Amino acid sequence: MDRLDAMRLFTRIVELGSFTAAADDLNLPRATVTHTIKHLEARLGTQLLQRTTRRVRASREGEAYYSHCMRLLADVDAVEADFLQAAVQPRGRLRVDLPTQFARMWVIPALPAFFARYPLLELDIGTGDHFVDLLREAVDCVVRVGALPDSSLVGRRVGTLEQVTAASASYLRKHGTPRVLADLQNGHYAVNWASPTTHRTESLDFMQGRKRRQVMLPGRVTVSSVEAYRACCEAGLGIAQLPRYRVADGLAEGQLKEILPTMPPPSLPVTVLYPPHRQMPARLRVFVDWLVEVMGKQL
Template sequence: MDRLDAMRLFTRIVELGSFTAAADDLNLPRATVTHSIKRLETRLGTQLLRRTTRRVQTTRDGEAYYSHCVRLLAEMDAVETDFREANVQPRGRLRIDVPAQMGRLWLIPALPAFFARYPLLELDIGTGDHFVDLLREGVDCVLRVGKLPDSGLVGRRVGMLEQLTVASTSYVRKHGAPQTLADLQHGHYAVNWTSPTTHRNEPLEFMVGRKRREVSMPGFVAVSGVEAYLACCEHGLGIAQFPRYRVAEALANGTLRQILPAMPPPSLPVTVLYPPHRQLPARLRVFVDWMVDVMSKQL
């Protein structure tokens, strides 16, 4: 048994906690497993495993050696996979989820070129802003905007979205345009955004120099959906905050007006998220790389 095979055998014993289980898993005779580990310990000059009546446990040296084995074997697998897939087209189906308007404006128009390059891939595209449990729902990756909770997922930042504070033209005619943050507390209303996770109304946020300021305002309505949030703002129900791309058309046709431009909301991070993999599948790797490239050119 060569050194790589001995390392793989050792890691399986540690992970399964048993010589017998590792032998069955690797289809090896129990005697071969025992002999190989003894030879490995002799070569390294230290005891790696401590046998008990119930379970095999690592010694301190064994724990350190296991960590090195996992890293080296993962690197070797990655190298072999790169060579194996170099001349093989990725194939299969991917389930992804992206915000609806980002998909319509930026990702979907770029898909013909993607499929020309990867004709054996298929995409199942969901468009929404709701929380997606990737592992439970079988989704391969999502594109998300804003601060993300600690979920154990792998994230790749693709850029930052500029935000604006806006109100409808009819709102400004009725209530006036606030000139300072203090003005927001006198005779002004917000379309309040209700967080889908905390179920609380979120304050408006402003950057005053390098400092972030929060302003909570009264409002006639509170919503938790992006389309309803925009519709309420366009119909004069209050002040709201959006990424620039989301309101560009309404600003251009005069439906909405930017207010307090010197104190904009903080920019929002845009991130591609996918489950952690010991070895990222080729079809997912090429799609994530493509999506990062497309989005980084827009932001």
């Protein structure tokens, strides 16, 4: 029996004046009660209870220990009550980091419903595509798009994003519109994308049925920011592959054109990442569950 349970047993014996009554009240064997009190008195080096043929009462030392136990147990019960209440109605502040346009398009518009469901929660939202050290920066979770490097973080898939291969109308007028993959080798350029985490320049990837084809093209500019990547594509600096939602407006307005649509890039996974927890805080658990629910309706 741990110390808190031993304290609870001791206080019940004092209150009921009987080993047997305390054993019945706590549904414990009489031998367990006797052994626990003997062990408790031995550890403290003092006699806590005085036994008579009719009743058990606290010694002077036992009365002082009883007062301490009652204060300590009341504090423990209050802390547990707070956590149990938080599990039913989560409360507190969460720090999350989201891709900028992802947050603007899908997460932020849905937040009124989130706060209506969880009125005691607050969110501190950071936006960007930069690397975030969750532990060092005290961030509770991040949402990331694309393949993830190996890490000690826990990942939960939210969904996938359809990608398109795009180029500006001005670029295609100058270099021509490729109809097959082989055409890409005839004077075409890519806007080179360098991973912010690995710093490696990525290839252009195409799916031909179930087969993935990778193409490396020369590029005059290399970027590691999604906004800069799109801007370079719009400026006519080369071909780029982006999630469709990031270029939907440019495609609709004709500023950008989709090329090789029958061989689209592979879809990108969307993952929410958070540190491993032996017991995930309720406020984080409900946010992750809500995020999966919201994005399931969108993607």
